[in-house]
Amino acid sequence: CHWVGCFFWWIARINQLDDSTWVSYLQDTLPLYDRFDKDVGTHYIICLYRGVNAMTSLGLSLWFPNNWIELLFCLFVMILQVWLSGLILGTLFHYLGQKDLVSEKHKELLEDLTSF
Numbered sequence: 001c002h003w004v005g006c007f008f009w010w011i012a013r014i015n016q017l018d019d020s021t022w023v024s025y026l027q028d029t030l031p032l033y034d035r036f037d038k039d040v041g042t043h044y045i046i047c048l049y050r051g052v053n054a055m056t057s058l059g060l061s062l063w064f065p066n067n068w069i070e071l072l073f074c075l076f077v078m079i080l081q082v083w084l085s086g087l088i089l090g091t092l093f094h095y096l097g098q099k100d101l102v103s104e105k106h107k108e109l110l111e112d113l114t115s116f
Contacts, residue, residue, distance in 0.1 A: 001048065001051035001052045001054075001055050002048060002051060003051070004050075004051035004054050004055055004077055005044075005047035005048045005049070005050050005051025005052075005054075006047060006051070007073060008022065008047055008050045008051065008054070008070075008073070009023075009043065009047045009050075011069050011070055011073055014069070015067065015069070020066050020067045021066055021067065021070070022050070022066055022070060024066070025066060026046065054074065054077045054078075054081075055077065055080075055081050055084075056081075
């Protein structure tokens with residue numbers, strides 16, 4: 001999420017933080033936020049929020065891409081998020097669906113005991 005947020009900020013900086021970036025829309029949403037402020041901590045928190053939002057929402061966001069570079073990066077992040085979710089869920093279901101060797105051995109021992 002950190003890297004996604006940093007790339008969103010980098011894309012806005014490439015466009016000189018002008019009105020065609022997501023940062024200008026953020027300034028309209030949060031009146032106390034100044035996009036030209038020198039405080040790195042404020043920018044980092046905003047970018048981290050943007051990164052977490054992008055990685056967990058699958059496109060359902062309050063902020064929309066405002067130019068082609070942001071749109072392409074949002075598309076990349078959504079594909080990455082789908083892949084990552086599939087990887088996590090696939091691994092989880094793999095381990096949940098796997099037979100437990102200890103319980104199988106225990107069942108065999110109980111069957112042997114009851115047949116004796």
